[in-house]
Amino acid sequence: MAKRDYYDVLGVSKGASADEIKKGYRQKAKELHPDRNTDNPDAESQFKEAGEAYEVLKDAEKKAAYDRYGHAAFEGGMGGGGRPGGMGGQGDFGSAFSDIFDDLFGNMGGGRGGGQSRASRGNDLRYNLRVTLEEAFAGLQKTITVPTASSCESCNGTGAEGGSEPQTCPTCSGMGKVRAQQGFFTVERTCPTCNGMGQTIKNPCHECHGQGRVEKEKSLSVNIPAGVETGTRIRLAGEGEAGMRGGPTGDLYIFIEVREHDLFEREANHLFCRVPVSMAKAALGGDIEVPTIDGGRSRVKIPAGSQSGRQMRLRAKGMPALRGGGPGDMFIEMAVETPVNLTSKQKELLREFEELASDNNPQSSSFFKSVKSFWETMKG
Template identity: 45%
Template sequence: MSEKRDYYEVLGVERGASKIVIDRAYRKLAIKYHPDSSKAEDAVERFKEASLAYEVLNDSDKRARYDRYGHAGVDGGASQFNDVEDIFEAFGEMFGGGGGMFGDLFGGRGGGGGGRRRRARRGADIRCNVTLTLEEAAKGVSKDISFRRNVSCNSCEGSGAAPGSQPETCSTCGGRGQVVQSAGILRVQTACPHCGGTGQQISQPCGDCRGSGFQAEKAELTVEIPAGVDDGMRVRVQGEGEASPDGGPPGDCYCFISVTEHQLFKRDATNLVLQLPISYSQAALGAEIEVPTLDGPETLRIEPGTQNGDVFTIRGKGVVDHRGGRPGNLLIQVFIEVPKKVSSEQEELLRQLAELDAESVLPHRKTFLEKVADLF
């Protein structure tokens, strides 16, 4: 393959394909040409070609340069996969067991036949719930959080074996951490059921962690929540998850955001919506009214002849877009509030107004008999 093919052609997708479509296309090709399963003579080259195409098209910046300049736009920034192991290094989580793109289909590159070094697994991620007010979500805030997580045992340094002893090679998988199960022509490689994929067994477990290699601890962190987050979003705190079971990097802590309901404002993306009551005289004659915003009171001009449901906009008084930093607007929808009771002076003036407008209104008092006579 001396001449590079078009990356979209390699993956068999349209130029406007979404990330989901690109992921799916690469998954099919990687399974088809995976060196541990494919018998095609050019499997390795096809696998490397598909992986290089995926690396470019999966990255929004590289994909934009490729769309504009072709191969010349990414030749300097794309990885050079000289060996299949480079691909597993770049896309390790996609080929590893458990949560990768391929799950246990190949059981991770390290455990497959061939005796390659088993990759250290990344620690588990942790979820932490963080509740914010609308003001905190709009402006950003530092939040103190606490949660429990598993860290490496101090006594055995995470090995799970009692001090002075060493883990032994698993007799079932021979230290590979993987076993192959056959069902007819189908061969599936899965984590070893006896050692859990570690490749080791502990004959003398550590007394402090009971052989798990972990100890629970309470973590207390201060997390910077950026301005503009919304309900249901999550903030990643890198490296604050659980320890790796075999010396790999720790997982991450994900703070899931919950925003409490505000008594005045409703949020619509980056805009805030305020329902503002006004009187019929203010609607008819116009007025200048002080309205609340997240930054303090602002003066709003109500134009004469304002109708029920009209919307006024105060620009820049919404919520900051967490991606671009541009603030939204405050949308003020007015509704005309009709009083249930009026004073005698107000009633007299309103009746005069009704006469000027030639409107039919109910009289001040009417006996029951008069009402019946009018009815029939």
């Protein structure tokens, strides 16, 4: 039976690039693999045929010979360097599929021969820190206690007892990975002897049992700058977990949460304070004292005839800016308070005031005029 054209086997054109040839083989390898085609008795031979085609076309010299002489380039005496892959015309499927396997999965573990370093970086840690609004305003120095994995002092982080050195793993030769041929697949796995570290320890440290680090708590002094808000992240380089067997230490990230305040509501760098004002003071006007976030007081003038919701601004009385710039402002929002538990005398005076104040409530007058107009329109 005559051999099919290698380009037709991979489903690519004769002028296909190396990347297109690889892509064509990858698609055919997935499509024709025997494990996926148990009901197709020809799947195995077709899979081998694709491997043979790829083994030739991926090699520049073999491809040039094939383009010139066709299949005859690899049959007795032609200048093509013998049969493709040196496997009696069947192709080097382990090599061909291994190339694709590495392309798909190899980079996850460092590719061919990448292995793993015997020393691995420690994990980063997260610490959630709650502060009051006053602390966020002023900034503070705070001591925190963090549970972490620290470098073992007994072996100086090497994991080996008595200053001895780790040995190169005899199973993987220091690569951290081993390969095994399974049918047409070349499978790469973490070395079972050294667990991917590339080295073994004959005499593990009695304190850390060969890990190079131990679990302990450590205290750290943290500088919380003025102006922090919920979600602010502070990085302490090198204060995370110690690395395995002397590897670099991870970082510690402190996430700030600012507690809600009884008096102030924060919006970016501005503060809002809702202040109750008596009905008489709102009508007549006057001065009130309001608190500020720094613990001080400010006097605010209430204009006569003020309504609920009216705001007055105190400039630069808000929160400091975390990354430069001036401080925010503080806004006083008035809440006109209706008196309760009135005495008979107070009720009598309010009824008298109500009779005399028919033209002194502009919002009421405007509202009821609009209501009257609405009713008349609906009747019409």
